[in-house]
Amino acid sequence: MRIALFATCIVDAMYPRVALATVRVLERLGHEVVFPPGQGCCSQMHVNSGYLQDALPVVRNHVKAFSAADYDVAVAPSGSCVASLGHQQPMVARAGGDEDLARRAEAVAGTTYELSQLLVDVLGVSDAAEQLGSWFPHTVTYHPSCHGMRLLRLGDRQKDLVRSVAGVEFTELPDAEECCGFGGTFSFKNPDVSAAMAEEKIGNITATGAQVCTGGDASCLMHLGGAISRTGAGVATVHFAEILASTRQNPLEVTGPVELSIPGPTGRRHRTQAAAGSAAGSASSDAPAAVAADSGESR
Amino acid sequence: MSRTALGMPAVRPVHGQGNLHAETAFPAAAKTEMGNTQMRANIRHATHTIRGKRANVVKELPDWQALRSAGSALKESVMANLPELLEQFEANVTARGGTVHWARDAAEANRIITNLVQATGSTEAIKIKSMATAEIDLERHLAEHGIIATETDLAELIVQLGHDRSSHILVPAIHKNRHEIREIFLREMTETDETLTSEPRDLAEAARAHLREKFLSTKVAISGANFGVAETGTLTVVESEGNGRMCLTLPETLITVMGIEKLVPTFADLEVYLQLLPRSSTGERMNPYTSMWTGVTPGDGPQDVHVVLLDNGRSAVLSDPAGRSALHCIRCSACLNVCPVYEQAGGHAYGSTYPGPIGAILSPQLTGITSAENASLPYASTLCGACYDVCPVKINIPEILVHLRDEDVRTKHGQRPTADAVPTEDGATAALQTPAGPQATAENTDGGRSTGSASGPAPGRVRRLFQRLPHPPSEMDLMMKGASMVMSSGRRMALAEKALPLGRAVAGHDRRISWLPGMAGGWTDVRDIPAPPRESFRNWWAQHADETQDRVRADGVVPGTGPGQPAGPRQSEEDDR
Numbered sequence: 001m002r003i004a005l006f007a008t009c010i011v012d013a014m015y016p017r018v019a020l021a022t023v024r025v026l027e028r029l030g031h032e033v034v035f036p037p038g039q040g041c042c043s044q045m046h047v048n049s050g051y052l053q054d055a056l057p058v059v060r061n062h063v064k065a066f067s068a069a070d071y072d073v074a075v076a077p078s079g080s081c082v083a084s085l086g087h088q089q090p091m092v093a094r095a096g097g098d099e100d101l102a103r104r105a106e107a108v109a110g111t112t113y114e115l116s117q118l119l120v121d122v123l124g125v126s127d128a129a130e131q132l133g134s135w136f137p138h139t140v141t142y143h144p145s146c147h148g149m150r151l152l153r154l155g156d157r158q159k160d161l162v163r164s165v166a167g168v169e170f171t172e173l174p175d176a177e178e179c180c181g182f183g184g185t186f187s188f189k190n191p192d193v194s195a196a197m198a199e200e201k202i203g204n205i206t207a208t209g210a211q212v213c214t215g216g217d218a219s220c221l222m223h224l225g226g227a228i229s230r231t232g233a234g235v236a237t238v239h240f241a242e243i244l245a246s247t248r249q250n251p252l253e254v255t256g257p258v259e260l261s262i263p264g265p266t267g268r269r270h271r272t273q274a275a276a277g278s279a280a281g282s283a284s285s286d287a288p289a290a291v292a293a294d295s296g297e298s299r
Numbered sequence: 300m301s302r303t304a305l306g307m308p309a310v311r312p313v314h315g316q317g318n319l320h321a322e323t324a325f326p327a328a329a330k331t332e333m334g335n336t337q338m339r340a341n342i343r344h345a346t347h348t349i350r351g352k353r354a355n356v357v358k359e360l361p362d363w364q365a366l367r368s369a370g371s372a373l374k375e376s377v378m379a380n381l382p383e384l385l386e387q388f389e390a391n392v393t394a395r396g397g398t399v400h401w402a403r404d405a406a407e408a409n410r411i412i413t414n415l416v417q418a419t420g421s422t423e424a425i426k427i428k429s430m431a432t433a434e435i436d437l438e439r440h441l442a443e444h445g446i447i448a449t450e451t452d453l454a455e456l457i458v459q460l461g462h463d464r465s466s467h468i469l470v471p472a473i474h475k476n477r478h479e480i481r482e483i484f485l486r487e488m489t490e491t492d493e494t495l496t497s498e499p500r501d502l503a504e505a506a507r508a509h510l511r512e513k514f515l516s517t518k519v520a521i522s523g524a525n526f527g528v529a530e531t532g533t534l535t536v537v538e539s540e541g542n543g544r545m546c547l548t549l550p551e552t553l554i555t556v557m558g559i560e561k562l563v564p565t566f567a568d569l570e571v572y573l574q575l576l577p578r579s580s581t582g583e584r585m586n587p588y589t590s591m592w593t594g595v596t597p598g599d600g601p602q603d604v605h606v607v608l609l610d611n612g613r614s615a616v617l618s619d620p621a622g623r624s625a626l627h628c629i630r631c632s633a634c635l636n637v638c639p640v641y642e643q644a645g646g647h648a649y650g651s652t653y654p655g656p657i658g659a660i661l662s663p664q665l666t667g668i669t670s671a672e673n674a675s676l677p678y679a680s681t682l683c684g685a686c687y688d689v690c691p692v693k694i695n696i697p698e699i700l701v702h703l704r705d706e707d708v709r710t711k712h713g714q715r716p717t718a719d720a721v722p723t724e725d726g727a728t729a730a731l732q733t734p735a736g737p738q739a740t741a742e743n744t745d746g747g748r749s750t751g752s753a754s755g756p757a758p759g760r761v762r763r764l765f766q767r768l769p770h771p772p773s774e775m776d777l778m779m780k781g782a783s784m785v786m787s788s789g790r791r792m793a794l795a796e797k798a799l800p801l802g803r804a805v806a807g808h809d810r811r812i813s814w815l816p817g818m819a820g821g822w823t824d825v826r827d828i829p830a831p832p833r834e835s836f837r838n839w840w841a842q843h844a845d846e847t848q849d850r851v852r853a854d855g856v857v858p859g860t861g862p863g864q865p866a867g868p869r870q871s872e873e874d875d876r
Contacts, residue, residue, distance in 0.1 A: 049708075185775075
């Protein structure tokens with residue numbers, strides 16, 4: 001299948017390893033991944049901040065970029081951004097008086113899946129260890145982000161995939177369904193409430209004793225990770241795509257200072273090292289991830 | 300026959316007055332409230348308890364989603380036929396010996412009620428817990444006219460005796476624990492002494508003794524209403540304690556204040572709401588006391604029965620198709636109990652009689668978004684959607700929050716006239732035509748607690764005029780404009796992302812950013828930002844897209860040879876919304 005990756009703006013700019021992990025998982029299943037180059041953002045930041053007029057060009061751009069590309073289905077490693085495509089883009093277009101754009105936005109949204117939706121519902125993945133070779137020998141808890149849970153009704157798709165990874169010791173998060181307090185611009189417009197919500201969530205996370213808290217939205221994980229960094233709670237926040245991408249031969253490291261870069265300088269000489277995307281919260285790029293480095297040099 | 304289009308009526312519905320205003324913007328008010336750790340602990344405990352009870356009794360009903368849909372559809376039909384239903388209701392109440400009064404706003408309602416109490420010669424009234432009377436600040440108005448109204452709902456009594464404000468729709472004293480309640484009773488109830496314990500049973504007994512005397516001696520009762528049945532003229536009060544039942548049956552005069560949105564078309568429709576309401580509010584299958592009365596029953600109960608139909612901004616809410624479903628609210632407070640923002644900030648932070656998610660959409664709509672600091676309320680949410688999931692009448696609160704944010708932004712940019720400043724022929728504004736006059740409206744904008752008393756109109760007018768001018772662009776405006784420009788082009792995104800190494804430099808050695816200037820400082824006050832990556836995915840991919848084979852080999856998994864071939868796709872779950 002030809003799959004178009006909608007990286008989402010935050011993953012594109014801040015968490016390229018999450019996009020790469022998504023690519024690795026899909027390529028491993030034998031699918032071709034393309035990146036429509038015109039893509040920008042889903043417009044959610046503008047819409048949720050009340051700037052519907054400024055959202056309109058962003059929506060127009062997304063619809064144009066994905067209408068122009070040739071693919072079977074599109075995927076994004078974010079419940080929130082995928083929900084925005086279906087729930088908000090048509091509304092923004094209609095508020096701007098562009099019914100044609102609204103219809104085209106609906107069509108693009110109709111073929112765009114959140115990663116766990118694509119893996120479970122379309123590609124039939126139910127056992128990550130078996131079908132993806134996923135291996136991650138850590139204690140993991142899982143925070144279901146709100147929009148994936150309540151707008152996309154993802155249910156346990158993300159959690160079940162993570163639980164099926166070899167080596168994962170899973171612990172349930174108490175009050176998991178409570179919002180982490182990110183909320184887009186809410187996080188700095190109402191910083192005190194947002195911080196109190198994060199504190200509560202982090203208290204629940206540390207109570208599980210897990211080394212890693214995973215989830216399906218990089219934005220919520222950035223918020224939680226940023227608050228954990230301030231409190232020194234010592235739990236890594238990792239997108240579930242990176243856990244699925246982690247294998248015995250190319251494992252994801254979760255200790256050491258946070259490094260968001262795709263490892264290795266972008267030269268061909270280091271390409272496989274670059275491909276060995278260890279993770280947010282992983283070892284520095286100077287320490288090549290496991291076996292990846294030796295298998296790559298000569299190709 | 301030829302017809303001439305006359306257009307829509309020029310007069311906009313007036314906005315509400317009374318206890319509907321956030322006098323301090325939500326972020327600041329929340330910060331203050333959050334300093335009270337006892338209050339936060341009390342609220343956390345109480346909301347989590349009710350939340351669990353609700354979930355359990357909702358789970359029992361296999362047709363819960365169908366009930367919600369019915370509740371929503373019925374209210375939609377009520378809103379679509381409101382004028383006819385109100386007239387039908389009035390006719391039926393009147394036919395059964397009751398009297399119906401129409402109040403355009405809080406000042407008018409207060410005036411009507413005060414006159415009715417004064418006509419009985421009584422200087423005392425007993426009250427059933429009611430959001431509508433809290434909204435119009437009735438108690439204060441009555442006190443100014445020498446009438447003492449005593450709350451008979453236990454929690455309302457605690458708030459009243461504590462000279463406090465309600466912080467929850469259902470449990471107004473949710474912010475107090477039993478030890479604090481004991482203190483209030485000891486201080487305010489002359490008949491109590493140090494032997495009073497903080498056991499709930501003892502506290503309830505003390506309140507019971509305190510109130511029993513009032514029930515037997517007071518001639519006038521004032522209530523709200525949960526539902527009014529248009530078809531029969533029947534009013535309904537749903538409660539737990541039985542004190543409401545006392546108020547509804549013992550006095551000679553009964554005055555009920557009901558928001559015009561509280562109607563249901565037929566008696567049978569109550570079937571839906573009496574299943575939805577108790578389960579959503581107290582987490583009970585059925586509430587202990589459901590009282591219904593229709594006009595006057597000769598020789599039984601109050602013989603002098605009045606209904607005050609309250610608009611106070613509801614028509615203004617109804618005039619906005621995108622926001623009007625806020626009027627479907629049956630005041631169950633399920634949205635408060637699941638809201639993580641409410642849980643942290645508490646009800647007082649919202650400023651209005653209506654706190655929590657429903658308050659964040661209802662208050663600014665009732666008053667107009669430009670009134671006091673109510674424009675800050677729609678932002679008091681992460682849009683997590685928990686409120687929408689539990690709402691028994693399916694009010695899409697997150698969607699209306701976003702709609703109101705858009706309205707706020709457009710209003711500030713002068714792209715939309717403020718609803719309370721619509722020019723009319725004489726150059727005045729529509730809002731100035733309220734019966735209370737310009738003073739009340741101006742005062743409303745300034746402080747909110749309008750009583751209709753006169754104050755100088757000039758400052759309000761100047762302020763109103765100023766509000767009509769477009770604001771200069773804010774930091775937020777500029778950020779949004781810039782982001783819109785960048786994010787609407789893959790090429791511009793790629794260019795902007797070339798600056799990522801700059802962020803890395805700022806992050807420095809410990810690879811985190813702990814301070815940012817201006818608005819973004821709201822983030823770094825409480826959180827770090829990790830050092831950005833050297834390169835965005837987009838720019839990386841431009842060099843590495845074709846290295847699929849290498850990537851797969853590095854991961855050590857070869858496609859198609861894995862032990863488990865993909866099984867068939869699984870069916871999507873039913874959306875239970």
